Each structure stands twice: as C-alpha cells, then as structure tokens.
Amino acid sequence: MNKTRPRKYNEIKKLIDVENDVISVISCNTCVRLSNTGGEKKLRMLANRLRKDNVNVVDGFLITMPCVDSYLENVKLHHSVNTLVMLACSCGCANTTTHFPDKKIVPALQDRGTEIILDVKTNKKGWRVPKV
Amino acid sequence: MIISLRSLSYDDLKKQLSKDDKIIIWSCDTCIRFIGIGGFDKMKILEKMLKHDGYNVIKKELISVSCVPELIEDRLVDKEKKSIFKDATVIIVIACEEGIECVEEVFKDKKVIRAFKTLGVGNISEKRGNLLTNPYDDVDLEPKVEGILLNEVAKKLDLYDTFFDADIEEIPEDGLVEITINGKKFKCNEGENLLVACEALGFKIPHLCFMECLSSVGACRLCLVKIEGMRGLVPSCTTNVREGMVIITDDNELYKYRRMILELILASHEHNCLFCPNNNNNCELQDLIYQFGIDNIRYKVNKEILPIDISGDAFIIDPNRCILCGRCIRICEEVAGIHNFGFANRGQKTILSAGLNQDLGKTDCVTCLACVYACPTGALYETMFHYVGEEWKPTKIYGNYKK
Numbered sequence: 001m002n003k004t005r006p007r008k009y010n011e012i013k014k015l016i017d018v019e020n021d022v023i024s025v026i027s028c029n030t031c032v033r034l035s036n037t038g039g040e041k042k043l044r045m046l047a048n049r050l051r052k053d054n055v056n057v058v059d060g061f062l063i064t065m066p067c068v069d070s071y072l073e074n075v076k077l078h079h080s081v082n083t084l085v086m087l088a089c090s091c092g093c094a095n096t097t098t099h100f101p102d103k104k105i106v107p108a109l110q111d112r113g114t115e116i117i118l119d120v121k122t123n124k125k126g127w128r129v130p131k132v
Numbered sequence: 133m134i135i136s137l138r139s140l141s142y143d144d145l146k147k148q149l150s151k152d153d154k155i156i157i158w159s160c161d162t163c164i165r166f167i168g169i170g171g172f173d174k175m176k177i178l179e180k181m182l183k184h185d186g187y188n189v190i191k192k193e194l195i196s197v198s199c200v201p202e203l204i205e206d207r208l209v210d211k212e213k214k215s216i217f218k219d220a221t222v223i224i225v226i227a228c229e230e231g232i233e234c235v236e237e238v239f240k241d242k243k244v245i246r247a248f249k250t251l252g253v254g255n256i257s258e259k260r261g262n263l264l265t266n267p268y269d270d271v272d273l274e275p276k277v278e279g280i281l282l283n284e285v286a287k288k289l290d291l292y293d294t295f296f297d298a299d300i301e302e303i304p305e306d307g308l309v310e311i312t313i314n315g316k317k318f319k320c321n322e323g324e325n326l327l328v329a330c331e332a333l334g335f336k337i338p339h340l341c342f343m344e345c346l347s348s349v350g351a352c353r354l355c356l357v358k359i360e361g362m363r364g365l366v367p368s369c370t371t372n373v374r375e376g377m378v379i380i381t382d383d384n385e386l387y388k389y390r391r392m393i394l395e396l397i398l399a400s401h402e403h404n405c406l407f408c409p410n411n412n413n414n415c416e417l418q419d420l421i422y423q424f425g426i427d428n429i430r431y432k433v434n435k436e437i438l439p440i441d442i443s444g445d446a447f448i449i450d451p452n453r454c455i456l457c458g459r460c461i462r463i464c465e466e467v468a469g470i471h472n473f474g475f476a477n478r479g480q481k482t483i484l485s486a487g488l489n490q491d492l493g494k495t496d497c498v499t500c501l502a503c504v505y506a507c508p509t510g511a512l513y514e515t516m517f518h519y520v521g522e523e524w525k526p527t528k529i530y531g532n533y534k535k
Contacts, residue, residue, distance in 0.1 A: 001230065002134060002253050003198050025394045029515060031448055034499070040517070044524060057329060060519040063529070064446075064501075067133045068166070069257040074516060074529045089342070091133060091253035092279045094265035098255075113268065114230050114250070130253045130266035 002089045002130065003035045003112040009049065012085070015106045018055055022080045025050075025060040026096065028067075028080035037061075038087035044110060046087065054131075058130050066092035072099050090130050133162040133256055135264045136228045137282065139249040142181065142299040145224070148245050153222045156191045157182075158235060160198035160227035160445050161467060161502065164248070166256045169295050170226040172345035179226070179295045184303060191216050191277065192346050196468040196502035203498065204238040206469030243380040249291060255279055309375040314382065320373055327355050327368040335381045338420050339392055340397075340508045341457035342369040346466055351458050352397075354390050354420075357381050357498055365389070391424050399431035401438075401452045403509070409530050410452060410509070410510030417455060417509045443493030447504045449485050451531030454511035460484065460503035468502045484511070 016023070021096045025047045032038030040062055047057045058078050063071045068086045072095060075083075083104040093107045113129035140148075149155065157175045164170030171403075173194040182189050193213075195203055207213050222243045225232045229250040234242045252267035263279025273280065273288065286293035297303065308319040313335055320329045328344055330337055341351040350367035357368045358377035365386070380386070397403075397417065405411045406417060413419075441449040461484070463475040472495055476485035485493030504512045517526040 003194075010263075013170075033445060040515070043519070047519070047524065059521075060524070060527075061529070062515065062517045062519070064514045066134065067253070067255050069255065069259065071516075076518075089253060090266040090275075092281065093254055094275075095255040095257075096275050097368060098260075111253070111266070115226075116229050116233055116250075128250075128268040128270060130271055132266060 001031050001033065003089070004032055004037045004089050004109040005035075005112050006037050007108055007110055008042060011054075012046075012106060013035060013050075013053065015080070016050070016055055016083065016085070019047065021056065021083040021104065022078075023055060023057045023083045023085055024075075024077055025085045025087065026066060026075060027060070027062050028065060028089070028092050030065050032087055032092075035112070043087055046085065050085070061087050065097050069095065069099070072096065075099075075100050077103075082108065089119060090132050093132045133166060133254055134169065134228045134230070134250060135252055135254040135262070135285075136164060136169075136248045136250040137286050137289070138169060138247060138295070140245075141292070142246040142296045143245060143294065144246065146185065146187075148184075149222060149244075150172070151186055151188070153188065153243075154220045154222045155182065155187055155189045156193055156220045157189060157199070158193045158195065158216065158223050158225045160196075160231045161194055162197050162500070164227055164231075166207060167262050168295070169248075174295050177295060177303070178226075180302070180303050181296060184306060190220060194393055194467050196463075196500035198227040199234055200498060200500070201234045201238060203469045203500070204234055206216060208238065210469065217337075249289075251285060251289070254282075278516070295381070296308070309373065311373060311375075311377040311379065313379050322373055322375065324373045325369065326357070326371040326373055326377075326379070329373050330357075330368060330381055331460070337368055337381050338418070339369060339422070340416060340455060340457060343463070343506060344460055346459065346506075348460045349458055349462070352393070352507065356386060356447070358383070358386070387424075391426065394426055395429050395431060396422055397455050398429050399433045400455065401434055401436075403453060407517070408510035409528050410507075412514050415509055434480075441486070441490040441492050442515075442519070443499050444497060445485075445493065445515065446497075446499035446501060447492075447512055448485065449486065449492055450513070452485050452511075453509045455509055456482055456484070456526055457508060459506040460512055462508040463502045468498065468500050470496060470498060470500075471496050473503065501511065 027038040027043040047060050050057050061075050065071050086108045087108050090111045097105050111130045113127045118126040159175045166295040172194050174462040179189045224245045225235050251271050254264040262282050264285050265279040266275045267273040282293045302320045309322045337355045339355040348369040350370040355368045356365040359366050463470050464473045476489045486492045516529040
C-alpha cells in the first residue's frame with residue numbers, strides 16, 4: 001500500500017490561480033482513504049475550504065483508484081473545468097495527467113511510500129518513497 | 133498501484149526448495165493480480181509446475197490484500213486452515229515486498245521465499261499497458277509521467293515481467309483420465325472440478341455462484357448437468373472428474389431448467405438494469421439473460437423494495453439486486469479472512485447481512501473489495517460519486533467498474 005501525507009493547505013493554494021482556475025476535486029478511495037488523507041470526508045473538507053477562499057470549485061469525484069485507467073474513464077469533466085485538484089498518490093496524479101493532458105493538475109498529497117525492511121541483516125525498517 | 137516484478141527464475145526458485153518441504157503457494161489478489169503476475173490462476177500454474185517436478189504443494193492460499201497483517205493472522209486461527217499452515221514448512225509468496233514481509237512477520241517459523249521485487253508505483257492501463265511511473269528512491273530509474281512499460285523495466289533491471297511458466301516450454305499433463313462430454317471423448321485430470329474441466333474443453337456451462345478460487349456450494353443450480361449412472365441432475369460445480377464419466381452439458385431439458393431458474397432469479401426482485409451502476413457489461417446475470425434470450429418473466433415479480441446500505445466507505449450493498457449466490461460470503465471468509473458477511477432470515481425473506489446484521493459502516497469490514505469483485509450482479513458495487521452544486525450533493529457514477 002502506498003501511503004500518503006497531506007500537503008500544507010497554503011502550498012496547495014499557491015498552486016491555484018483564484019481568478020482563472022475552474023476546479024474539479026478528485027479523490028482516490030483506496031490507499032489514500034486508508035492513509036486518512038482522502039476519501040469522501042477529506043474530499044468534502046478540501047472542497048469546502050477552497051470554496052470559502054473564493055476558489056471556483058465546480059464539482060468533485062470520488063473514484064476507487066485513479067491509477068487504473070478504467071476507473072478514471074468514469075470522470076466526465078464539466079467543459080469549463082481547467083484544473084484538477086488531486087487527493088491521490090503520485091501514480092494517481094501521473095495517470096490523471098496522461099488522461100487529461102490539457103488540464104492543470106494540482107497534487108494535494110505527498111507520497112510517504114511503503115514501510116519495509118531496508119536492511120535484512122539488522123531487520124531495520126524504513127520508508128521507500130516513490131520519486132516524483 | 134504498487135508495481136512489482138519477479139526476481140527469481142523457476143530454476144532459482146527450485147534451488148530454494150527441497151523435496152521434503154511442505155509448500156504453500158500464497159498470492160495477493162490486488163496489485164500483483166492487476167499487473168498480471170499473481171492471483172489464483174497463476175498459483176494454479178505454479179502448483180502444476182512444482183507438482184510435476186516432484187515437490188509437495190499442500191495448499192494454494194489466496195488473500196485479498198497481503199499487506200494487512202490482520203487478514204494474514206486469520207490463517208492462524210481459522211479452524212480449517214490452521215492445521216495446514218502448522219504443517220507447512222515453506223511459503224512461496226506472490227505479492228509485493230510489503231505483502232511478503234507481513235507474511236514473514238506472522239509465520240516466523242516458516243521459510244518464506246521472496247520471489248518478487250517491488251519497484252515503485254504505477255498505472256494499470258488496457259490501452260497503454262502496465263506502467264511504472266514513480267520508481268522508489270533506491271531504484272535506478274527516473275520517474276516519468278507517461279510511465280515506463282514493465283517489459284522495459286524488467287530488461288533494464290534484469291528482472292522478469294512474466295510468470296514462472298514463461299521459463300519453460302510446456303507443462304506436461306499427468307494423471308489424465310478419459311471422459312465423454314456430449315458424445316465426444318476427452319482426456320482430463322482426475323479429481324478436477326467438472327465445471328472447470330468442461331469449460332477448459334470449450335463446453336460453456338452457465339453458472340452464477342461458482343468461483344474457482346472458492347469452495348463450491350451449488351447454490352444457483354444453473355450448472356446442472358446429466359451424468360450417466362447418477363440419479364437426477366447433478367451440479368457440475370460440486371462434482372469431480374472420474375474415469376469413464378459420460379456427461380451431457382446441454383440439451384433441451386437442461387435449457388428449460390436453466391431458463392426457468394433465471395426467470396425465478398429475475399422474479400425474486402425487480403432487477404432493473406437502468407438503475408444499476410454495474411450495467412456496463414460487468415453483470416454475469418445480465419450476460420446470461422441475453423444468452424438465453426429472456427424477454428419476459430412468467431412468474432410474479434416481488435416488488436418489495438429493500439433499503440440500500442450506503443454506510444460503508446468503499447462499497448454499497450443493494451439487496452434488491454442480490455441473487456443470494458453467497459460468493460461474497462465465501463470470499464470474505466476464505467480469501468479476506470474476515471467472516472463479515474452472512475445470510476439473515478429464512479426462505480423468501482433471506483437477505484445478505486454484514487456483521488451482526490448491522491449497517492456495513494459499523495462492521496469490521498477492511499474494505500479490501502474482494503466481495504465487490506466477486507459479486508456477479510450489481511448487489512455490491514464500489515462507492516463512486518460525483519458531487520455537484522452548492523450543497524455538494526452526491527450522485528452515483530454509472531460507468532466502468534473494474535471486475
């Protein structure tokens with residue numbers, strides 16, 4: 001399971017152009033929900049907070065795995081949307097970028113990676129983090 | 133999706149085994165199956181290869197997600213499995229490295245063979261192929277938004293993007309017996325499930341409750357066949373192949389029975405495909421309805437509408453589309469190891485219930501989605517919503533669901 005951590009809200013906000021960006025928020029409902037960084041509640045919280053800050057959030061999508069093409073095909077964007085705020089790990093964001101090449105992608109999460117034994121001799125555990 | 137590739141050749145795997153070992157083949161049923169190098173079918177192939185080479189494979193164990201230790205620990209207490217796991221000396225794990233380590237942590241006294249290396253995260257795409265987009269920091273590859281195809285990754289890192297059977301030319305068949313299906317003679321493995329054997333030989337037998345990775349209960353009665361010397365009609369999913377069997381899989385009488393069963397299933401509730409999120413060629417019941425050309429139901433349809441359970445985080449239970457096949461119950465017991473589902477009530481009032489007949493959200497469900505992938509209809513489907521308007525009102529997404 002690829003675990004994630006949330007980015008600071010101000011960091012996300014800096015990536016958004018309040019005047020021009022028309023936004024859809026998309027959340028993964030698998031690994032990200034289990035990391036407590038996504039899913040229905042977090043999607044609603046982020047969208048509400050952005051709306052309070054006058055960001056034009058049009059709608060939101062909760063899909064099972066944005067890293068699998070067949071799920072991402074369910075996202076039918078409104079024609080005015082030009083920016084996607086992603087509650088997904090790096091591979092979910094990568095797939096969305098490929099799937100919607102003309103949209104700006106704003107990742108709202110950072111990968112924490114997978115915790116495994118890094119040194120078999122000492123049994124020392126550590127995080128393996130995907131490169132972005 | 134976690135991307136892993138095979139790191140051992142079949143010869144290297146055999147070097148780690150001895151003929152005295154009691155082997156369990158263990159596979160995760162999520163990421164590694166999506167990549168195409170894991171899951172029940174692959175375990176079957178490896179079992180066949182190892183048995184042919186004289187190794188003692190005592191069990192194939194499928195788990196919905198191997199990176200959750202609580203699910204693995206169930207194998208230590210499950211009354212049917214615990215003695216087999218106690219006897220085993222070696223576990224060959226088909227999973228990502230995190231999944232392998234969880235197995236090692238639970239079965240500390242067993243030799244766990246690591247045959248797969250995890251490289252990072254990536255995408256599953258039917259059009260573009262399976263891709264590694266973000267390799268881990270200790271992997272000598274650069275991230276690419278468009279991804280790197282797994283066969284290229286395998287070449288660069290000296291790994292294998294195929295399963296073990298790609299290493300050898302052909303797996304020879306042992307212990308074959310002769311059976312007759314619809315007047316034609318065939319050879320197949322003695323003791324093999326009859327439904328699986330018939331389907332492998334090209335004889336399609338309709339079924340809804342049967343899944344090869346689960347135990348057979350013969351609940352739907354669609355797979356009834358005629359076997360010479362046996363009284364009445366026999367469910368092929370609960371029958372094993374024996375020498376000299378003479379089987380009829382399809383005739384007018386069987387067709388009439390099967391059609392009647394399908395009509396009764398349709399009459400049990402209002403199965404309106406228009407309102408079903410799972411209507412995109414993923415419904416096995418709908419496929420059978422089309423196959424049998426059913427355009428009306430001779431029986432009175434039960435119009436009672438049961439409440440839909442939307443309390444779960446990852447999936448929804450719609451009892452109005454449930455055909456009581458029991459696949460979700462068996463997969464939750466046997467593959468997930470959670471025992472979270474069961475039937476409540478009796479007769480016509482029988483329904484699928486979660487936990488102690490509670491709302492799904494209040495139960496111990498780990499949301500591994502094994503039950504959703506097993507459901508042959510739209511009774512269990514993933515929570516996929518489109519939120520719109522000022523009030524952020526959720527509407528169900530009707531579209532592609534991965535099965």
